[in-house]
Amino acid sequence: MTKIRMIDVANQAKVSKSTVSQYLNGRYSHMSEKTKEKIRMAVEELNYVPNPIARSLKSDKTKTIGVIVRDITGFNTSRVLRGIDDFCKQAGYNVLIYNTDFDEEIEKRSLLALRQMCVDGIIITSTGKNSDLINQYTSSGYPVVQFQLEYQHCQTDIVLSDFKQAARQATEHLIKLGHKRIGFMTQDFESSVSRKERYLGYLEALKAHQIPFEKELLNIWDRKAGFEISPIEQLHVKNPPTAFFTQHLAITVDLLKVLGEYQIEIPQQVSILGFDEIPMVDMFKVPISVIQQNSYQLGVESATLLLNRLDKSSDSMEYKKVVVPCQLVKRSSIRMNEL
Structure with missing residues (x-):
């Protein structure tokens, strides 16, 4: 199956490649309605899907973040992920999730793979065994946010329960x-x-x-x-x-x-x-x-910290810690001890 390229859309619509690029990036305030419609129809007819990696080489952003968790099936983890995903969707970001099964080597490979895939930043609940690599990322200005567990020698933005x-x-x-x-x-x-x-x-x-x-x-x-x-x-x-x-x-x-x-x-x-x-x-x-x-809120706060870090024009090395309150839920597993 032949891969459809941007130049194919431009030829179909009889416009320049740069005009198609402007259209795809939402910069068409000075573009005529006729030109916009021609490009829209060409995209639809050719079933063209923009290559996010190629676009990121020009914009320096993939609008994608990576999330690394220890157990994707965990009851609380699933709610954290939902909070992250909901917030990122609203902000126009995609989310890639890696599961490590508490294995430090898988965690290390996940960190390296996500960086190689040019994700804009990473949210992680870590084993604590890859602090040197995470510190290497953050010291170079690459945004990483931790949640759930804090380790003394791992310096990042972090979201924790109280x-x-x-x-x-x-x-x-x-x-x-x-x-x-x-x-x-x-x-x-x-x-x-x-x-x-x-x-x-x-x-x-x-x-x-x-x-x-x-x-x-x-x-x-x-x-x-x-x-x-x-x-x-x-x-x-x-x-x-x-x-x-x-x-x-x-x-x-x-x-x-x-x-x-x-x-x-x-x-x-x-x-x-x-x-x-x-x-x-x-x-x-x-x-x-x-x-x-409040697992969902932990996810929302983690995504908020990361996207705020991405939106800043200058990277500050002053890391932020967000603490989310917990709630005591009283049920029937505790009795009054009268002894």
Whole structure:
């Protein structure tokens, strides 16, 4: 099949190639209606589709951005993507999405591929393992916006939920219901500022209510290995936790599987509060209380930061951080602890 070129449209309409180019770029205020109609009909008859890459070589913009996520099927990630896509559509930008499956090498290849495809900028939720490459991009003036997770040595514009305040609010909610031994289930947080913020919020709430932190209540969860300590073992010690506070949807799901397998009743035997909304939670026998992130707004704010960066005539190295509030959603997975 022969590829239709701009010159073919010009020959069909009997106008110059530059006139066709002006028409395609919307610069036809001084063009006669007859000329516009001839070009429109030629484009339609030849089924001509402009080459965005060729056009970008002249305009220095592809009107396309890249988005790199760790799990495209994630409940919150899908809503972030919707926010990004909706905002970009309104601004006339296209979105290319890359999925990494939490693999740092795939993430690196995605960053390189999108740069080679001349996307105007990148939005990423990173593994934290490609900070040098991301810093190389931003130091050269190439716009990158991170969302969801913050890493200490990765300097970009970033959009985050208010993790510390949300974790403190959740912990205080449990404390006000009489829970003093609250199990804190989290991924390793030493490399991630955002994960540590949740931990600090938890500690702040305990301190504010004069409850000493007990190390045995901290349970580290790994995506492959699962829980460092079995939640069932935690519940069978002399002075067990009366509530578990999980810091990620995947942790909550694994916890519920373990409790279900051992027929642990919620909230009669242990109360549960999770970070992140759970799909179809209203269908659960016991709907789980959660800290709900405003994922759609995270997407909108990420796209806004990136497009604002693109629209600036001079690139400022002063990076911006946007913090989006979370919401505590109270359901029936927490009971009053009267002990």
